[in-house]
Amino acid sequence: MDGTHEPRDTPGRTAPVHGGTEHGTTPYGPRDTERWDPEPDKRPGRTAFQRDRARVLHSAALRRLAGKTQVVAPGTRGRAWDASPRTRLTHSLECAQVGRELGAALGCDPDLVETACLSHDMGHPPFGHNGEQALDDFASDCGGFEGNAQSLRLLTRIEPKRFVRDPRGGELVSVGLNLTRAALDASTKYPWARGERPGDPDSPKFGVYEDDLPVFEWIRQDAPPGRTCFEAQVMDWSDDVAYSVHDFEDGLHAGHIDPARLLADPERAEVFQVAIGRYVPAGTDPQELADALDRLLAQEWWPHGYDGSALAQARLKDATSQLIGRFCQAAETATRREHGPGPLARYTAGLVVPPGARAECAVLKAVADRYVMQRAEQEAIRAGQRVVIAELAAALTARAPYGLEPQFRLLFDEAPDDRARKRVLVDQIAALTDASARSLHRTLTVARQTGT
Template sequence: MEGIAPGAAEAAGPYENHLPPAGYEASAVERWAAEPDKRPGRTAFQRDRARVLHSAALRRLAGKTQVVTPGERSQAWDPSPRTRLTHSLECAQVGRELGAALGCDPDLVEAACLSHDLGHPPFGHNGEQALNEFARDCGGFEGNAQSLRLLTRIEPKRFVPDPASGELVSVGLNLTRAALDAATKYPWPRGAHPTDPASPKFGVYEDDRPVFDWLRKDAPGTRTCFEAQVMDWSDDVAYSVHDVEDGLHAGHIDPNCLQAEPERQAVFAVAVGRYVPADTDPEELAEALDRLLDQEWWPHGYDGSAVAQARLKDATSQLIGRFCLAAEGATRQAYGSGRLSRYGAELVVPRSTRMECAVLKAVADRYVMQRAEQERLRADQRIVVAELAEALTARAPEGLDPQFRALFDQARDDRARKRVIVDQIASLTDASARSLHARLSGRA
């Protein structure tokens, strides 16, 4: 989006409600490229939500790994495990309700939740690591930075003339400033983490800085906006609870193991340093786990029967309510009953609640992600991504899809051309990555 000034498209028409919702300033509903609406009666944030919901990038998440690989099931009756799409939809439902309870615009929070995983590549975080290795000399790869790139550049929805060349250039979904900001979990470039410069987490590539600087206008440093904090907690709640549910359904988690001391210590060892600070006392995690096990709705003795499935579903609902109500209550206690939005507040989540959420993440990590067959699968997936990158580099631009072939031809240097190859691979589903790899390598 270099060279394209904000507001470069035609002036907005008479339909879109440019008056921001209560609690939001006029700048929150501005778009990088001004444009008319096609239908009266909807707000700018409703339009954002609709654009993300109808995007091809969101649909592709149906074929991308969450925790249990799509298509994997342990028994014939086992329900299909969650994918990145179902996780995003569930995150959006949690975030919409929590955000509305705190005074955020619900469509804005839902749009952010639907957007938060759009940049994830095939094979989940494993694919992310493999692509980061390939892209180390062109700025690295990070799923959150890729989400911003997709929303503002790759997803073909809105094109505007480049003032320098006159050629049409994509501005992606052209969401409002507030929607892009709400979807930005890590508002800093690579190496600029506010407390840990070595952290691999970042939210923008260097060549996407113009639109990033625009969306972060008047933002206080690296602080995330309130809606992004709601999105982030909703993400944590959804995946911590649902990953355990999927693990139980698939037969990977035996709830009785959580009563055995050696197994408990193994779970706490996973949590410390990965899901909670490294100086956390494991006893604090033990207390968090015991609080959950002591609830009358906890799915003790899960056996897959219809009654057990219903009890597990109730436990899922209870956990989501428990985690969201704790955050809502603590935030209201700190800020009162008014509307909370943008940079007017911080989401407050009690430490005890974060410990309960973290111990659930560690349970899924220990019993689902750390299975021996999963490590063998991950090793194979890394080979697929690495060989795909090598094969596409050798065949570019002819071997690229038409959209990325055009971007490759327009790229200004080798670094930019390599980024296009990364974009192509990141857009693939698990199945399409394997299919393309088989076709290019000549082996299944």
């Protein structure tokens, strides 16, 4: 969706929006279920949001997340039996399960929230946030790189599903998965362009590139500027819950986290130092985090003495379930207390997460950060990953369209200027898995060295 195609005013034919929330009514209307390009349903009887969910589930972009590391990479040093840490795909599936149930409990359409949760990491490049930073450096002169903005670009332009005729030139133009307005809005965690975050223009977080503004403005019709919709807030909290709990679990499985160390004051102080400014606002009193950690340590299900045995693994699995339920119930109860009964959706309410729950979640994130991401060998690994991205970007710049997949080769050939061609290179690199990035890097750097 590059601005060459104007959406029609009349929404496409869709089935009824929702078979009924738990409260028996639907808060969604025709504007929410409108698609950029109206299209009939191949299977009448499905809801518009069921179609959205199916399109994301069947997308190649979602499958590629199986090859992108979450926190603990397979094969890294740790316990020998830890052979299956989470990937971006398994994280997205777990986030979707959390979000679907929490959203349904609050009256959202569960398929809509699940679609947003499945989509939220689709734009992340190889090597996670490390790759994101390296790509942002490479793309500094064409609008930068941000995983959430890339997700929107992927959903609305890159993922091949629906093409329309450009009314000016007649050529076919991709509109990506052609999801509903509500689904795209629910997937938008940061509804602003770079440098336009309300109250914090220096924030590196943004949700749309300049050349994707036409579809972004269509998505955000009548939405309060800078405000995320209710479903996106549910997705965001579900993401926090899933990755804080499961990163902690993976760190225990891999042998990087020892729960006993969280009883020692020096270790606790280091964890709180990591949390403040990164996972909680700067200036937060460390005592708030100490209280949060103590509440968790006091639970009878907390995995004290984890040793990797079958019994310990079962206790840990129970702990992850207890934590997810604890965090979701806290948000559900506080939100209902604020807004009352009835379905909550779109811009009728805001998700309320109690400060205590946020502090507990932040402590878990900081524990994984301190003991998994800050391991001594990790910096060497990250440095190598940055070299792969930088050298791959340089090699593609020198040799493109050689090295590009057919989809991106055509886009490169049709790009009107250097800025647009560079964005195609960014799109290509972002689409790679960890393994395919290394493989293409080897291929292109050897080719450069040999002159072939």
